[in-house]
Amino acid sequence: MTAPTATQRRKAPSTPIGKAGTWVDERLSPATGLRKQLNKVFPDHWSFMMGEIALYSFIILLLSGTYLTFFFDSSMTEVQYDGSYTPLRGIEMTRAYASTLDISFDVRGGLIVRQIHHWAALLFVAAMIIHMFRVFFTGAYRKPREINWLIGLGLITMGLVEGFAGYSLPDDLLSGTGLRIAHAIMLSLPVIGTWVAFLIFGAEFPGTEILGRLYIVHVLLIPALLAALIGAHMALLIKQKHTQFAGPGRTEDTVQGERLYPLYAAKAGGFFFLVFGFVAALSGLVQINPIWLYGPYKPSQVSAGSQPDFYIGFLDGSTRLFPPWEIRLFEHTIPPLMWPTLVLPGILFTLAGAYPFIEAKMTKDKAHHNLLQRPRDAPVRTGLGAMAISFYMVLLLSGGNDLIAYAFDISLNAMTWAGRIGVFVLPPLAYLITYRICLGLQRHDREVLDHGLETGIIRRLPSGEFIEVHQPLGPVDDHGHSVLQYAGAPVPKKMNKLGQPGRTLRGFFSPVKEKAELQARMDAAIEAESHDPEPKALSSRVD
């Protein structure tokens, strides 16, 4: 380490960047607060990046959605199509559908932006769902993060509504069918159903108002809510700092990882481009929502296999499976449609929202948790999560059961019955199996901690007995058992995870050969480092 010379000391800044910095600092004085944020430490584990996918998809949605508003017209006025797509020329349709066709066929590059918007929407919800599972299975929602769990649920709910509103806007045959079902769901509300439907649609279905209303909901109301909720979600994350997995040196009171600036920012920034790259690749190479094939919406028409986008699929599935149980009281009707489309999601979301509080109450756990649990270390929770996933999957698959029936030559009625039975049988099975797997994994971890790793070396003892040599992970007691305690941290299971030489940069085609003099200095540096009793955290470059 060389002593600082006069040139390294900071004077009044002379570079343009330095001057600009001073200019801002003198007016806004962001120095302290900003530096604290730049120095914020983020733990790095691959599973912590799922929420980022959702955040980046949201940004892509805002960008592509703004573009689309320049061309889309939500009017329901009937016009005659006169655009480039010949198979629809001369057909009567709403302005909404015609303008979506124009975006797809007559705006240069419009189709790819439409497809980016739609793929990003699917990715947004899908990423939120897997992020939620990550948070659930690691127990990240426990005190003090229950509020963020609830905000996250709000985000998913809003995401579903936002997605459905967007799916409805083009007014094609598929989305019109979806809207008609949504109308029927509103009608199914007891007492107020008809009034709610007339209030929202402004007339008997479909009326002339609904698309304009959905449009403003889709581009202003819910995006603003989503942005506010995302802001709150992030603010709480920054305030409470990220959770981390247990491991050597990890404690409840500290967070260990990389600082925001520059390492984490570079990786996260790069990740944004990678997410966008995936969306762009899908949008260019895989066609989504080809509304020109569906045709304009007419109440008398329908296509086989009319499905919502995947995130509404579980509700479509529950609706297909629900038996025709209608309640008639005193000349009034409660239609069967209400239960699987309003009551069921109500129960599911309430349960999910209440879960952190129920778990804390059941386990009498009032402690502060910053260290995550591995799924195997909380077998009951993991089992319940597997139960929820299997329940959801049965509903989701039932939402596409007609396509499955057709593709695999199964009777449609049999598919419905399989779903009806599966929705009750599979979740408990999933619970039991998952619970056993968790215990098994725990047991194996404890075994390795006790006896060490299997080395694959077989030795024959003088008595003739064959044993496998085990490599203990740490110091052992008199009986040859490890003194390491089980702590819910990952345990190495293979020899090469123990003390292998560090990374060497190899050439792509041929090994990198350094000049002899440089190689000698590098070897010396490595040698010096390995003999240093206190490894140097600060290692300036040797110039």
Next chain:
Amino acid sequence: MTQTQDPASAAVAARGPHATPHGHGGPDAPLTEADFAAMTTEEAMIAAAREDGVILIHRRQRFPVAGTKAEKRAELAVSACFLTGFLAVVAFVVCFVAVPFKYHLPGQGSQAFQYYTPILGACLAVALFAIGIGAVLWAKWLMPEEEAVQDRHDGAADPADSAAMIQTLLAGLEDTGLKRRSMLKVTLGLAGGALAAAPLVSLVGGMIKKPGDAMFTTLWSKNTPMVYDDGRRVSPDDIAPGGITTVFPGVEGGLLASDSPVLLIRLLPGQRVEARENQSGFGWGDYVAYSKICTHAGCPASLYERQTSRLLCPCHQSQFDVLKDAKPVFGPASRSLPKLPIDVETVDGKSYFVSRSDFTEAIGPGFWERP
């Protein structure tokens, strides 16, 4: 947090009594500008991080020895990524402008449009991937690796702080006198509540519509002519046995009305409909007519199987047996499809279908007011 782990302390300690670093909340005075001026950039950064309770427990240059081939290679690779990104964006712009994108049916013009969107997507994806990979490699290969530990400082605030806060709040409440002056409290509550309700009232008030009997009526009435979607009238001679067609009321707006599409079915010879109560005689000859709108969720239930005489709804797979007067036999629908009473009138010696009246019950999905 042990100080011995931190090599910066040694470096800073050498520079004067004021420069002693300290852990967060430590006894030492904060570093002054002069202290920072005496350090290298890296030392200053580490000292500042300590002020924020961040301790770098590990920090190492990826290439401790400058000028190695390995380092040059790494830099070259990252630069190559960014250059690829630049070239792909240029390609995107060129293709955006140059590739023809107008749609044509096969045989009616250039089919190049089918490559337009994929090319744009591929260029954009390559550009974004390259930039993203470049940024991540930059961080992984060239920036110093580090491991930092930060104090969380979470949990409840300092008990003294909490106490002071609560007292401040209570004192403010005391000053307003809300506790004693109950009239203030009540009137303020009234005013606030009313004000909050006003926007809701005006929104709902503006949007609300009286359903009236709209849910119970359709465009069919006495002697409404039955027409195809192209406006032709429907005659009993038209449809072959085992045939089905969608018909509409031949009145203004009949084609687009959501409650009026009707399925007219001609049964195969030998098939006979078991009429529901009060619905016998609604058909004509071997013709029957049912609302096309599913009684479950409102999709057109129009998948007709002439051998099994079932109508299937494609949305949720409710199945209706026409021979049982469109009674639901499978799936989530709970009510039969409403039956339209039909008759035949003769115009210029030619017979055409008409409706005898509107449906005798509400069509489509169920709702509260429906008996």
Next chain:
Amino acid sequence: MTDEFDDDLDFSPAIERAAATSETARRTRVAASKRAATRPTGTAGSKAPKARGRWRRRLASSVILGAALVGSGLGYGLFSSASSADETASSADDIEAGRILFTTSCIACHGANLEGVKNRGPSLIGIGSAATYFQVSTGRMPAMRQEAQIPEKDPKFTDEESRQLAAYVQSNGGGNELPEGNLRDGDVAEGGELFRLNCASCHNFAGKGAPLSAGAYAPAINATDEQIYAVMLSGAQNMPTFSDNQLTPAQKRSIVSYIQSLKASNDPGGAAIGRAGPVPEGLVIFIVGIGGLMGVILWIGAKS
């Protein structure tokens, strides 16, 4: 099973009906067209300029159709035995060739005189050449076994043999005839509208097929112009019949034009992933999108 067959193909009275209705049908259509063209209300009135063009076209096609029906349908229907002599010289040979094919391959189930065999196959008298050609040329006939739905398979007979069989069946009791000439001269847009109203509910918006109740299904449409036209005319198994009065020949040709141009058309937005709607899209976003990005985060998160 066999009862269904009988229901399915028992169209013996069709010959009289075809003869009786073709003339009245023509008059009806012309009258209806005139009425609709002048009526100010309803759908015809609301689509002013385009609709008038369409009506003119329809009027013209109706007249042509009427003439054609009078000329061929009526004549053929009433004097089916005589009509074979009017056609090309090979026609009689075709019927004879068809008879030979019938006696070698079909007779076991459909009987020596096409009267059908109980529990094996229905009567073919009066089903016409359209139904015969569709069933044989798509490989559905001869059937392998009795089952819920007889599947499409590689045809056993060549196209020529199928036509010969069709001619033979047509010569025995008449029925709906296989169409001739260019079937793709229809209006694609109108065909699309009719397809979505009449066909898409079972066959899906892109003709990709879909399941029906209890193991039956509406197959994907992989058929020639003639087969599509023929099956609309005759129906098949669970598929309803669409008579010429219901869907006019011009409309049928429009539907054929739409289906075939749709099938041949290229997708502007990349891979079509089956043209089957949101289900494959959901699969793609989870397998490619989420799956791929999991790979990316594992790479970014990996310690060096």
